[in-house]
Each structure stands twice: as structure tokens, then as C-alpha cells.
Amino acid sequence: MIDDLRIHAGREGGPLPTGDFVLYWMQGVAMRSRANFALNFAIEQANRLRLPVLVYQGLRHDYPWASDRFHTFILESAVDLYHGFAERGIRYAFYLETAAEQTQRGTGDSPLVALGRRAALVVTDYFPTFIQPRQLKRLREKLEAPVVAVDSATVVPIRFHTREYPAARSIRPVLMEALPHHLFPVPDPDPEIRRPIELPFDELVGAGTDATRISELVGACDIDHTVGPSPTLRGGERAARRRLAWFLQHGLPRYADDRGDPNVDATSRLSSYLHFGNIAIQDVLLAARAAGPAAQYDKFLDEALVWRELAHNLTYLNPRHRSLDAVPPWARKELDDHSADPRPALYDDDTLERGRTADPLWNACQHSLVRDGEIHNYVRMLWGKSVLLWTEDAARALRVLEHLNHKYALDGRDPNSYGGILWCFGRFDRPFYRRPIFGTVRYMSLGAAAGKFDVKAYVARHRAD
Numbered sequence: 353m354i355d356d357l358r359i360h361a362g363r364e365g366g367p368l369p370t371g372d373f374v375l376y377w378m379q380g381v382a383m384r385s386r387a388n389f390a391l392n393f394a395i396e397q398a399n400r401l402r403l404p405v406l407v408y409q410g411l412r413h414d415y416p417w418a419s420d421r422f423h424t425f426i427l428e429s430a431v432d433l434y435h436g437f438a439e440r441g442i443r444y445a446f447y448l449e450t451a452a453e454q455t456q457r458g459t460g461d462s463p464l465v466a467l468g469r470r471a472a473l474v475v476t477d478y479f480p481t482f483i484q485p486r487q488l489k490r491l492r493e494k495l496e497a498p499v500v501a502v503d504s505a506t507v508v509p510i511r512f513h514t515r516e517y518p519a520a521r522s523i524r525p526v527l528m529e530a531l532p533h534h535l536f537p538v539p540d541p542d543p544e545i546r547r548p549i550e551l552p553f554d555e556l557v558g559a560g561t562d563a564t565r566i567s568e569l570v571g572a573c574d575i576d577h578t579v580g581p582s583p584t585l586r587g588g589e590r591a592a593r594r595r596l597a598w599f600l601q602h603g604l605p606r607y608a609d610d611r612g613d614p615n616v617d618a619t620s621r622l623s624s625y626l627h628f629g630n631i632a633i634q635d636v637l638l639a640a641r642a643a644g645p646a647a648q649y650d651k652f653l654d655e656a657l658v659w660r661e662l663a664h665n666l667t668y669l670n671p672r673h674r675s676l677d678a679v680p681p682w683a684r685k686e687l688d689d690h691s692a693d694p695r696p697a698l699y700d701d702d703t704l705e706r707g708r709t710a711d712p713l714w715n716a717c718q719h720s721l722v723r724d725g726e727i728h729n730y731v732r733m734l735w736g737k738s739v740l741l742w743t744e745d746a747a748r749a750l751r752v753l754e755h756l757n758h759k760y761a762l763d764g765r766d767p768n769s770y771g772g773i774l775w776c777f778g779r780f781d782r783p784f785y786r787r788p789i790f791g792t793v794r795y796m797s798l799g800a801a802a803g804k805f806d807v808k809a810y811v812a813r814h815r816a817d
Contacts (some may be wrong), residue, residue, distance in 0.1 A: 354392060354396065356569050359393070359513040361501075362492050364497075367497070368471070368473070371472020372470050374471060375471035375475070376475045377475070377476040379392075379477045380709070383409075383430070383629045384589055384630055384631060385436030385444075387540070388538070392538070392540065398543055398544075398545065399545070400526040403472055404546055407442060407445070408467055411449060412449045413451070417759045419759070420618060421579045422583075423575060423581075425587035425624070427569065428566065429628060430557050434559035435559050438559065441543065442543055445549075445551050447463045448556045450556070450569065452572065467769055468494070468497060469496070471495075474495060475499075476502070477501065477505075478503040480607075480664060481766070495613075502817075504629065505664065506534055506661055509534070512530060513668075516666065520662055531702050535634060537635075537638060547622055582726070596636060599640075600639060601621060602617070603618045604652060606618050607652050611730075613804070620636070623763035624725070624726065625769075634681070636656065663768045665764075667770055671691060675769050682778070683781070685808045687778075690779070690791045691745045691746070694788070697709070705718070706718075711763070712734060713734070713798050714734070715811075715815075716815070717814070721756065725760060726762060733772075734765055734796050736773060736776035738796075739753055740776065749777075754769075
């Protein structure tokens with residue numbers, strides 16, 4: 353049975369007795385065929401109602417920052433899902449809205465709504481930010497069947513927390529006390545009723561879809577084709593498991609010592625896979641705990657559990673998490689008081705996006721983001737803090753960071769995105785020594801990075817193409 357704290361129900365009644373199936377509307381935040389609480393809930397309800405379960409996922413063209421990068425990663429993930437669900441005897445259907453499909457459908461019901469009208473119950477993924485809350489609200493308004501969202505993204509359910517935590521030190525003991533009850537191998541119940549389900553669309557993606565076909569399909573979509581697929585990160589459950597296996601063998605044993613060096617591959621690099629839900633955070637932590645050593649696991653646990661769930665707590669309980677209103681009053685005041693301080697340079701949006709500032713390290717960080725879709729954890733902090741130096745005020749700096757991160761980062765558009773970006777403005781932090789522009793908000797120096805890692809080597813690796 354699914355913990356009630358993971359269930360985010362609306363005001364709907366019970367399942368419709370006339371429904372043909374239970375529909376699990378899988379979104380791009382839980383793209384895995386196992387260890388998935390929302391899927392498990394859908395299967396449990398389908399078995400109780402003696403109905404089959406249908407897993408549906410749609411990919412439209414009009415989500416914010418839609419591009420070849422995200423479309424490709426999602427389609428690669430979908431190919432893995434066809435394999436994974438086939439092994440479990442679960443029907444999975446993926447709808448891709450190409451430009452031609454968009455024209456053909458016109459103003460009629462979307463496939464999701466059409467399927468939802470035939471369902472006894474709709475289950476979906478709960479996610480506290482980006483477009484998911486709005487999509488959930490709209491679907492509930494259109495359907496008679498109840499729509500229940502399930503939290504599959506956290507270890508300790510997001511509803512477990514009744515208040516917003518200001519810092520890691522305040523949520524850490526709460527999480528550690530709750531962890532033994534919530535960290536366990538997630539079981540995978542099997543559907544008991546199987547029967548064919550007719551779809552209101554043709555499937556353009558399947559288990560046999562290869563990279564060439566994915567490229568063709570992405571090219572047929574009305575999205576931003578200037579942001580290409582990542583050359584280093586492939587989407588899907590199999591890629592996520594391969595990366596986890598590599599990290600357990602090569603990265604975790606030196607994680608505490610080397611994770612701050614961007615020239616050493618000692619971090620998990622699983623954030624993109626966790627954002628899209630290709631792998632469950634429970635599986636990651638259990639595997640890391642088993643692999644050890646204990647001291648290295650403890651440090652990884654603090655990063656992967658405490659800071660990650662702190663960000664989920666922020667976006668769940670603070671509706672202003674996309675603005676400076678989510679920054680502590682002391683930090684807002686400091687940034688406001690120093691807004692008139694002279695800047696060493698002021699760069700327009702295009703200069704920043706192209707990585708053409710006067711600082712080679714910052715440019716290299718930006719080139720890594722634009723080309724690969726990821727930035728190393730430590731230099732990402734330097735990258736974010738520096739934008740405050742080069743923009744007129746904190747409000748513009750926040751807009752620039754949100755845009756650059758969400759447009760290029762495969763792990764963007766996530767609670768962690770807002771937790772990390774807002775940290776640059778003082779969220780989750782304390783006052784430090786006063787400096788120009790920052791006031792007492794923590795300052796990080798690009799120049800001082802040379803004392804922490806080989807900056808020249810990093811810059812050489814991430815020069816503009």
C-alpha cells in the first residue's frame with residue numbers, strides 16, 4: 353500500500369463505475385517502469401477495480417524552453433520504457449505532438465483528455481514546480497473521473513513536512529529521524545487484468561525506435577532546434593543505471609575528497625536522471641549505502657537527500673519560489689542596499705548566453721552548460737554568484753539564471769534548480785563578511801578558484817566550439 357502522505361488528491365469523488373481502465377498519466381518527472389509510487393498506486397487501484405491499467409505519456413511542443421535537447425532525452429527515455437513495461441506486461445503508450453499531428457488534431461480534445469474521459473480513475477505524478485501544478489489543475493477541471501497525483505520524487509514524502517525549512521541544518525535532523533521508515537526497496541506490484549486498449553492516436557515511438565528515427569521525429573516538432581541534444585548524456589533507465597554503477601565503483605570511494613574538483617569525475621552526475629525520474633532516489637541511496645564506504649556514503653547522503661529534499665520543501669510550501677520573495681528578508685535587504693554599488697561590468701543577455709564575458713572560467717562554465725546540458729556542482733555555484741556582479745540588480749540576475757539554467761540544463765526546471773539558484777542570493781545561507789554588491793550575502797570568487805582546482809585544465813576542456 354502507498355503511504356497516504358504521498359497521495360495528493362483533489363475534491364473528486366470515487367472512481368467512475370463506467371470506466372474502462374485506470375489511466376496512469378506519466379509525466380516527464382517519473383519516467384521509469386519500476387520503483388515508481390504513482391505507477392504502483394495505479395496498479396493497486398486497477399487490481400481493486402478489476403480493470404486493466406494504461407500508462408500514457410504525451411510530449412507536446414509548447415512547454416517552456418521546449419527544444420531538441422529535452423525532446424531527445426525524453427524520447428530516449430520512452431524507448432527504454434517500452435522495453436521495461438513490456439517485461440511487466442503493462443501497456444505503455446507515448447504520444448508525440450509533431451507539427452503535422454498538431455495541425456491534424458486542431459482544437460479537439462488532446463489524447464490525454466480523450467483517454468481520461470474513458471478512465472475510471474486517473475493517476476499522475478505530483479511535482480511541486482514548473483508546469484505540472486497548472487497541468488494538474490486543468491485536467492481536473494476537464495474530467496469527471498478523479499485525478500490523483502502521487503509523489504514519487506522524494507524519499508520522505510513531501511507532505512510529511514508541515515513547515516518551510518530555512519536551512520539544511522533545520523531539515524537534516526527531521527529527515528534523518530524519518531529515513532529508516534521511508535528508505536526501502538520500492539516493491540513492484542503486477543497488474544492482474546490485461547486486455548487490449550484502443551488508442552485515439554498513432555504511436556510514432558516504440559521499442560525499436562533508434563537514434564536516427566528519434567532525430568527525425570524531433571526535427572518534425574515545432575520546438576527550438578538551436579539547442580541540440582547533449583553529446584554526453586543519453587536519456588533512459590538503462591543509461592541511468594549505467595551511470596549509477598560507474599559512480600558506485602569509481603566516484604563514491606573518493607566522493608568526500610574529490611567531489612569539489614570539476615576535473616575529476618567523482619560526483620554522481622545523476623541529477624538529470626533524477627529530474628526526469630529515470631531512476632528512483634531510493635534505488636540510488638540504497639545502492640550507495642550498500643557499496644560504501646560509510647564516510648563517503650554519509651557525505652553523499654547529505655547532498656542527495658538533505659539538500660535535494662530541502663529544495664522540494666521550498667517549492668512545495670512557498671508559492672513565490674520563482675522570485676526574490678523566497679530569499680530571506682536579511683539577504684533581500686542586503687542586496688537592495690547594495691544595488692547601486694558599481695559593477696565591474698554589465699553584460700547583456702546575449703553576451704552571457706554565448707559565454708563571452710571577460711572571465712575565461714565563467715565562459716567555460718557557460719559553454720559546458722550550452723554544449724553538454726550540465727555544469728559541475730562546484731563551478732555551478734561560481735557561475736550563479738558571478739551573474740550578480742554583472743547585472744544591474746538581483747531581480748535581473750535571477751531572471752538570467754532561471755532562463756539559462758532552464759533553457760540548457762537537463763536537470764533544470766526542477767526544485768533543485770530553484771534551491772540552487774536562490775542559494776546564490778542567500779536562501780538556505782547565513783550572513784558573511786560585507787562586500788560590495790553582495791553586502792553580507794556569501795561571495796564566491798572566480799579568481800580564487802585557482803587555489804581549489806586546475807582552472808586552466810577546466811577552461812581548456814570547455815572552450816567554445
